[in-house]
Amino acid sequence: MYYDLMQTGLVGELLITGDNDGLKKVCLIKGKNDFIIPSDWIRDEVLFSDVKEQLGQYFKGNLKEFDIRLTPEGTCFQKLVWDALTEIPLGTTVTYADIAKMIGRPKAERAVGGAIGANPILIIIPCHRVIGSSGKLTGFSSGLENKVLLLEHEGMEIKGSERSALVM
Template sequence: MKETAYINTPLGVAKLEGDETGISEITVLDSDEEVTLVIPEVLEDAVYQLREYFEGTRQEFNLALNPEGTDFQKRVWNAIAEIPFGTTVSYLELSRKLGDPKAIRAVASANGRNPIWIVVPCHRVIGSDGSLTGYAGGLQRKQWLLEHESPYKQASLF
C-alpha cells in the first residue's frame, strides 16, 4: 500500500509517495497542503535525505526508487539520475548518451514526466545553448536548484 507525506521545502510543499518497494513520486506543489506530522516509516529516509539536500549537506541520494513509467522513460530517468551534483547536461547530450541523438524530443518529453523531483535531477538538464528550458516545477524553481548546487555561490552586493 502506498504511503503519502507532505513536507515543507524552501521551494514549497513537496508530496512524497512510496511503499516498501521504493519511492514512486516526489513532486513540489503549487498549493498549500497540510504538512504531515508523523512521517510513514517507508518515507522517513526520503524525508531525511531531502532535508539534508536542502540544508546543503547532501549531494547524492541513496533511495530505492520505483517510479511508474514506460521502459523508455525509465531509461531516461536512470540516465538523469547519473548527472552529478553541481553539473548540467543538455537534452542533446542526454539523447546521445542514450544512443540516439535524434530522440531529443522524446528525451525531453520523458524528462518532463519525471515523477521523482530532485532525487532524479531533471533540473540539471538544460538547452544546448545553456538556457533554462521548460521545467515542470517552474523555471524559478529550476534556477533556485541550479544555484543551490552551484560550486560558485553568488555573493550579495547589499
C-alpha cells in the first residue's frame, strides 16, 4: 500500500492511500496519534500528485468535479451507494432517502446510512452532502464541525448550531 499526506488548510491533514490500481482511502487525521501508518506502507508523493492537485483545486474553489480512479474496498452494496454519492453535484445536498431511491432500494435508508458511514474516500466521494430528511445535519465520520466547513466551502448556508443546523 502507498500513502501520502496533504494539508488542506480548511479541515486539517488528510491521509491518502492507494495502489497502482487507484485511490483506496482519503481520511482526516485529527491528531498525531489518530492513525499509525503501518511500517510496510510506502510514502509516494508522485503516485498521488494528481489526487493532491485535484483536492488542492477543490479547496481553492476551482474544481467542481473530481476525475480520479477510485478503488475503495467494500461490499457490493456499499460500492453502489458510494457510486451514487459521486453523482451529487457540488453545492447541493440530498437525503438518505434520496440515495436509497437513486440506487433502486427506496426502503433501504438505514442500510444506505451504514454504507455512507463506512465511506473510505472523504470529500471525493462526497458523503458530507447527505443530510437528514428534515434538512438537519447528521453524522459525519470526521465530525459535524468538518461537515459544516465542507458544506459552507461549497456555498451552502448553514443555519443554527452545528448539531441541529439546517442546510438552506
